[in-house]
Amino acid sequence: MRTITMLRATAASLVILTPASVAHAQSTPLAESTLRETDDATNAGDEILVTGRLGTVAQKKVDASYSITTISEKDLRERAIGNLAEAMQQIPGVWADSSGGVGANNTRVRGIPRGGYESLAVYEDGLPIQHDPGINWINVDQFLRIDETYSGIEAVRGGPSSIFAANAPGGLVNFIPRKGTPQLSGLLKLTTSDYGQIRGDAWLGGPIADGWRFSVGGYYNKDQGIRDPGPAANNGGQGRVLISKDFARGSISFGVKYMEDNNFFFDAIPLVRNGDDLKPLAPFNGHDDTLTGPQDGRVQIKTPDGIRKAQFNLFNQTSDLQFTLKGNTEFDDGTTVSGGFRYRDSTTDRNARGLNSLNTKAAQLSSVRANAVKAFAGRGATDVRLVYNDDGSAYGANANGNGLVGVNTFQSIQNPIKETMGLIELGHVYETGIGRHDVKLGLYGTTADWAHDRNDGVGLTEVAPNARLLDNVAVNAGGQVVGRVTDTGIQRYEARFAHSYGGYEDVAFYISDEWQITPKLRVDGGFRYETIWIHGYSEGVKSFNLGNPDTLADDNVLYGSDVFNRFDPKFSDHSYTIGANWQFMPEAGIFGRYTSTYRLPQIGQYRDNVLPTGIRSQSIEQAEAGVKFQKPWGSLYATLFYNSFKDVQFTNTYIDPASLRIVQEINYGDVSTTGVELEANLKPVRWFDVSATATYQEPKFKNYTYNTIVAGAPVTTSFDGNRPSSMPKVMASIRPRVSLIGGRLRVLGEWRYEGDKFNDDSNLVKLPAFSVFNASAELDVTQNVTVQVKGTNLSNALGLGQGGGQQLVPGAADGAVILARPILGRAVQGSVLFKF
Template structure:
């Protein structure tokens, strides 16, 4: 059905050819205007902004062909981006703000949030968004005024600006193929119909995944329709988008060290292309006290989403009213195989035998393959390691409905020789969310596409006297959550771009916001189901039928002041201070029932920058400082002895300062080099706490340690050539990331690494272009994160011979053909 829908829509694009698109303007001929991170009537160029902003053009998006939001954001200095998990579910860090996912970064479409809170538990905004040819360009604001004009965006805001129909018919069709079974088609067509601007576009994609699980990894797509009209005093635009897509979520893999101490592969597991997920772990039937539950790993992140957007502008008596309304309804499920620390099979056998009563007469134990019961696991040398692992088969089902409305009144006032570009805004968001989580532990071997194992105890005659697993499941009911809730958010904000002279401008902004939360969360307890002859259902975590009510309110305020001085139209400097905040959200409660005391997080941000835009080079240099108060630092650790997760949370503050660079050098018309870079020092502040160990308080002091997974230095250099009168464009993309730490104690090092990518475009004529893309050309085993389930305070894998980490995806190639009309 997905494929037929896309094919029918794409056919609409193949209408009679109209005049071709104009050639994309070269970077040095574009005077870029920015609309993100501000509210005002006066147009503002990027070089005039009093905050750090990165713009990503249509041509740059096509040259890179990023498959995910995270890959797009690798273009942004000051951001640490983990894009190794696949097309969604990435982690983003902005300027040393240690919040995971998109909890500190807002994702917008045409200035309206894609999701009110991008950091809802298990639902990052990038799961609700797909990049395709309906997106024309991207603007990214780092820090600065982002928290004044948006909720849950103290670290920045990413604004995807959609393509709209114009006064003439135009369109494109783009077909892609890749070496991992990748096939994708994009299309867009737009133009005038009966006085309206119409647009229709979308994509459909299917592939096996760079890390092949043995089944279809990604399948689905998106379709978008837009209609708009300009009239004498304003405009109106309506946009509807439907996503029906399944994408795999890649997690950590086993690794070891070579004789030099460098990252190395584990026998039986390809670090560039391997994944634990496979046919044997793809389907289970979980036992529970509420009946059987069918678990389907092949769904991955399964998104069904409808989004309706309405934007209105109207000029009246010197004021302009702007209103952006968005409604989305969605059902999203995420199924994943979450690996835990591998252990030696012999050690696991010793552990289980020690816990058995002597009356059973158990003298030995065996691991047997579930799908080949006669095959016994070789505890000394199976797969070259003799390793086994408890994999967490986890699923989260989330239904999220949202109403968002952002109303602004804008006006420019002239006061003598000075001017004020003023905006007053009122933002409201109504969110309804339900959340259900279940899971089980599955015993597997350690190899690509892992195989299921059963563990049995034997007596002296070789008879089975105890079954620890059932068809590979060692524990049903590993996790349980069942909750629902609603939130209502109200925010008032205002801004003033105060031009004192033609060169000097002061930008002011303030925001007050309140959120009211209500809902309920079911309590859980462990029970013995008694449905199986094995131990797998003896300790099942399940709901009790008793619900705890949620009824809380929070409010906060923020403000910003920025100063911009424009020495010349193409050279300027700026400085800015922002008092930002992040309120608790619905997800803080209903996905985490133990979180009874969330805090309003406060962020102080300062930045100063130099901006130069010349014919032969652009340079944007920004120094920043970030102070973050009341950061909750949490970990959920898997205990292989008990087969359970334990959780705890501590609080600390953080400090980070650094420098960001981005720009392009164009010494000739046929050669250019673009670059981005970040040097920072992200550290904890006072981070002391004590842990109860056997009744004794053991103190820990992580004060001033490096923040988890944040590199001190990262950078990207992209030299490019234009040959044959611009018909051929070729780029080499070099990325570098310095070492990081996997835990707050700074005991487990994540090594530095680099990536080399390449992309090329050749224009056959004005309508047809051919693209080629190669990623991670050297098959670098670049680790983006360690194993969070081994402990983020002090990693339990420090010094271990075998450990888990998540590397960048292996080398892959794609080609594309694009037809524009």
Template sequence: MQHMSKGVSRMFRRSFVPFLLAAVAMPAFAQEAAPQSDMDTIIVTGRAAGSEMRKAEASFAITTIDQQSLKVAPPISTADLFRRVPGFWVEGSGGEGSNNVRSRGIPTDGYSSVGLHENGIPVQYDGALGYLNPDQSFRIDDTIARVEAVRGGPASIFAPNAPGGVVNFITRKGTDTPDGAGSVRYTFTDTTAHRVDAWYGREIAPNVGLFVGGFYRQGDGMRDMGFTAEKGGQIRATLNYDDGVNSATLDVRHMDDRTPFYLPVPLTFDADGGIKQVSGFDALNDTLAGSNNKLVSIKNVGGPYEFDLTEGSHTKLTVITFEAKMRIMDGVRFETRNRYRTSDILRNALFPTGNVDTIANYQASLLSQAKAGGFSTATGIRLTYADDGTAVPSNANGNGLLVQGNLLSVSVPLDEMISDNRITADIANHALAVGVSYAHSQYRFDRYMGTTLLDVRGNARRVDATAVNASGVAVGRVTDNGFLRYGSLFDNVGMNTDSVAVYGGDEWQITPQIRVDAAARYEKLSFNGLVAGKTTVNLGDPTTLADNSVTTFSGAFTNVDESFSGFGWTLGANWQFQPNMGVFARYTDTFRLPSPGEWNGNPTRTDMAKVPIKMGEVGFKYGSEMLSLFVTGFWTKFERLTLTDWYFDNASNSYKSRIAIAGSETFGVEAEAMFRPFEWGDLAVALTWQDPQYKNFKYTDSAGKVWDFSGNQLMRVPKLGLRVTPGVNLFDDRLRAEAVIEHYTKRYPDIANTQVLPAYTLVGLNLRGQVTENIALGFNVSNLFNKLGLTEGNPRAGSFISGDLGAQYFLARPDFGRVIRASATVTF
């Protein structure tokens, strides 16, 4: 299959690209013009007032991504789109879901501090529930009309759990195309993936629109999994009414989609200390997960758990949204946004953990375990493959290495209801808003895991370790079917949550050039539920150590009943001294309330509290046909943050945790610019420079050593992120071609800053050509030169102090290798 995909890639290079260039030389046909200055774009994100506001007038930093940009460079995932926004550091190497986003030096992972919204309503109220990132519940397709991204500023006042910002995906509606319009797009990827996106919308009665759209796809995945790893899609249906004064929309979205979750891969160093691939393992295209561990029985109390790796991250979700805006009287409107979701989300993955080490070193360690486990006459360890019993050679796969891997299954069913209601009023020079939101959710968290021993290759095989005496006779088994430990992790949680927030704001236009805005939010979070107690049992097989300590339900539950509240406010001002030029300043004193997910594995914890957050920013914006420029200086300070270091202990084959309370402070500059020196050419730049540091962070490790992490660079966040996109529009704007150059400076995978993830640069290409009035061709290449860019280290080796420090081999997660996509779109 891999050879086939490479052949198809060559076919595209030889035939598709010349065809694309030839096609655009045909007679001119109308198509959307290349984007000009977006200063006049009307924005809806980051504010509660009902009056219109141009992007040029905003007193906060906001990035807008229009439909044409989405067509030229369709993002592979939600995280991939976030990379276009300055201020965000994005780790998109996990695939289409479960990625990490950090904004302006905010030291939390996942989407815990960045809101992911759809039409102004959270996709998921709390993005930090644990193994349930909002991007697992959302997919970008051609039903998206545009995107607005707000960093910092008022985001945390008008949206929950969003001190870092809000990214709002705004969908198409039937009234957008009164006479009817739609498209069908087919995309082929050289990873042997096929995808169809389609939509159609029209007005079915005066001011009444109907819209349907979605996608379906199937493919082998961004890395070679050895089986069909991507399969599924989503469909959306929307009925809306809009007469220019009153509006109402009913939207239903259903998703049934599964994608792989990609995890770290083994790496090593060359003679000069540079990072390189391990022999026999392609770090850009291979993954330890694969067909050998596709269907595996994990022994458990009462019967085996059937682990299915082909499920990957499987989301089954239905979302029903109703929103309306109604005029009460001149200048006064009522707005309501309501969303109900029911979902069943499963994440099955192979998590590499422990040390990547030589077979000889592993044999010595396993021998010690065998003797300590009761096989006292053992003098050696014999290694065989679990699937066929053949011997593991000392130089297996050309590297002679082994690694541990956790087969982890997590199920998080979630039912959630969100209602956000506000009244807006335009009185004299004031745009006022007051609102209340309520969210209720019920979720379960079920987790089970077994720890295996693996060789190091693409699609790794499980390895069995048998203890033998001096005569070579087996005296016991350290493993069983390749498992070092069954039941190395177990959780069972049921939780109910309730959140109530009251907010209000005023935008005061003091003069035609000067506007001051202020807003505040009070929120209270309550949650209660049951967390299963845990104990370890011996399943009773005396011939193996693998079933001696199976973690399971103790028979008792611990009740969790917690509540937290917070008050935040923001004050901003905008001086628009020219229609196309202005400056703004803002100060925000806000908060992040704890997530109920923090109690999943520790129901009696008392260290969690409201996290106070202070933010300041000063910005300049300018727009003309030749140049659009937005520059923002920012400051972010976390005063009390509970940090938990979950790390995998090799000796016990179990997770352990360390907790510390610290702060952070970041100064930085964001800039985004679009320079159009010629009608046929432009240059886009998105830049973030920041100095993100931990503050007041002293930590005592298990050996009693005191570490002072104050002043260290925030984990996994680069100081400089730069994205440069030069583009040209040829053949009367019928061909758009652009290069995408991304550069990131070095980062550290641990808070101690003991291990370096080197700086790297990625290059991509995007082409879109209008062949006829109704047919367009697209061609996209990411990571053109197959650069090895490491986005994260190995969190399971310890995020406080990396357990990989000083090792010859280590685990890290690179960006994907070169991926080629070709598409054809028919509009009607």
């Protein structure tokens, strides 16, 4: 049965390999855009769009029956957008937090409470970068780096995105690579910054022979990070080659991309809370300090099989090799066929340290004293001390001005994944007595191999920037060290172990129709049916004593038991959408849409040694209505939206202070959201324009309860009516732009506002609202040389991206100190661009 399933999953991938003549210029499949760069920002409504399209006939943004945002090559360069989260911040209805650094950031779309990119499909050149963008510990943003090889972005919010894309209840984002040009052309861009950045981008494109064109480019970057962890925070790059040819009635392209990157993940720091006012705990500077430091490289995770391969001073290590083949053709009767195939082989090593809780020195020593003195009694132990790991000096009661001890999780997580994805679409347009039908049929398939290996240690550090490791040591009456509770800062090796491997196959069929009833009225609909087979094995866990008599850190090590539990679930679901658009004048229209969709489970939910129960597909109901207006001097797109998300799974993770085991609690709840999105542009004169976005939303929990034990008795607590964590009600941005000296000098400003949000689902800790000011200036020194300066967070605002730390009950940290992750502080970046 599984063999048949895998054949189905790969059948669509293989279709593109069959010989065929290729496509008519208007047959633009697989969400491929024909974005055209223009000097007039208001011309965006004239761009031909296909991302999220229900048909194949060319359609402008102003004619669309769903909400879509476009970001051109010019926008990418002027705004110096550096990563996926920063790109998402340009889109109304999307909350994106880039405070984590280059990758592993967080998003929320229209109030849907799914972390990472679980509700947002991310495509490149019309195919998924990763089938499921939100697999635990393998977020899609780890495999996407924005450089000069991209020509633009299209982003659909809600609407029909979940008909054409898997795992896209919130929307679909498509990154469009630059193709070869008729004549040889290229560019070289050199960038530096005040945080030690050295970066080079290059691109070259042109003709080969017989209509074939090439596009080759990439980048290399190295920097210390705005929050300097000691070693280079980011070091790596990517390269891409794209070969393409346009025929009279079709096109074909083949691309290869390879990325190798080490990047630092900025975790939470402690902050002092006074009501809703939060400030960094001394001696932290919230703008550019981080707990992570050079001593993290000393940490080793010891196991019964030896020392775990984990380099904590290299942070997140990611490699991704991607092959893509695409083609399309149009037959004599107007029928179009398009197909795409993608294979990728990637590995992610997540090496990170996260601060979980804080203790006073006295409390920390008290928690281990009795056990340590007993364990080393034969050596004369009478007491315990807290010392620095590097030189053995005593840790003072008021060290760093706070005297606190940090209990940290040192996580070493390895996630290799190989995926094969294929898509074939058949389109046909035909006339009837009552209008034109534009019909599309699609078949999508994926097959993948996946593994998850995790080893976590619990370790002690001081609470200070670039924190040093601490050791608990047992001493005799003379103060001499006779034993160690910890080992190189680690209090317990292997507090969490996971080893799982397997794969999945996914097959989806969809059909859609755009019915142009009259020149002004269009109705569309679509249906998708999808099945995923998830399979694999998860190893059980047992405790080991590694037998080192000099330390207690290895007395209770969790590791694999060599007993494997099989998982083999199958999930199916369907979605449908119906919409209407009334274009009452060429420059204006209104639309409405209802979508019933779903979010299927993913293999990452089976990564731990205790297999989950009750996993189910999650259902989402969405409705939206909008008005569109586009003139040469300005535009306005406004959308009212509603969604109801059923059976949302929430996992709460915490460290049991008694056993030092990491514990997980799974809860389910519902969330409903009502909101409005605005996207506008005004260009009153040729030399000035201003664009703006705004979102107001009201997300609320329903049917969300959890159980805890208080004084030995079960207690049920409800979060009904609460706002999900990391969801501001209000988000807004304004971007004025001035063009001077005949357009050679362009100055762009940005004000971005993020309303208050909660640190957790209990709504006990509120993270205050904040504003950020960014600016950039570009000067064309010559026709071929451009210099740019960009400043981010110019006011050095202490905005908090999201809450960090892990508590048993979300919001337990309602005392004097909480953990949260500030946005990055002020930074200045400069570049010079050479074009020919």
